[in-house]
Amino acid sequence: MGDTAKTAKADKAPKKSWFEGLKSEFKKIIWPSKQDICKETVAVVIVSVMLGVIIAIIDFLVQFGIDFLVK
Numbered sequence: 001m002g003d004t005a006k007t008a009k010a011d012k013a014p015k016k017s018w019f020e021g022l023k024s025e026f027k028k029i030i031w032p033s034k035q036d037i038c039k040e041t042v043a044v045v046i047v048s049v050m051l052g053v054i055i056a057i058i059d060f061l062v063q064f065g066i067d068f069l070v071k
Contacts, residue, residue: 032040
């Protein structure tokens with residue numbers, strides 16, 4: 001079984017260097033435009049602020065309920 005593994009490796013095409021492979025993979029990437037990045041950033045900021053407000057309201061209500069029960 002070990003001999004067949006060695007011959008299978010020898011039959012494969014020679015590999016490029018790691019950096020050449022990395023360079024070819026980077027050429028395949030479709031980079032987003034500046035406008036797309038701006039839109040996505042604005043969306044993330046808006047959702048983050050909204051989520052922060054919702055969490056703050058829930059925290060306030062829970063704290064109010066706990067204070068009401070304790071006093």
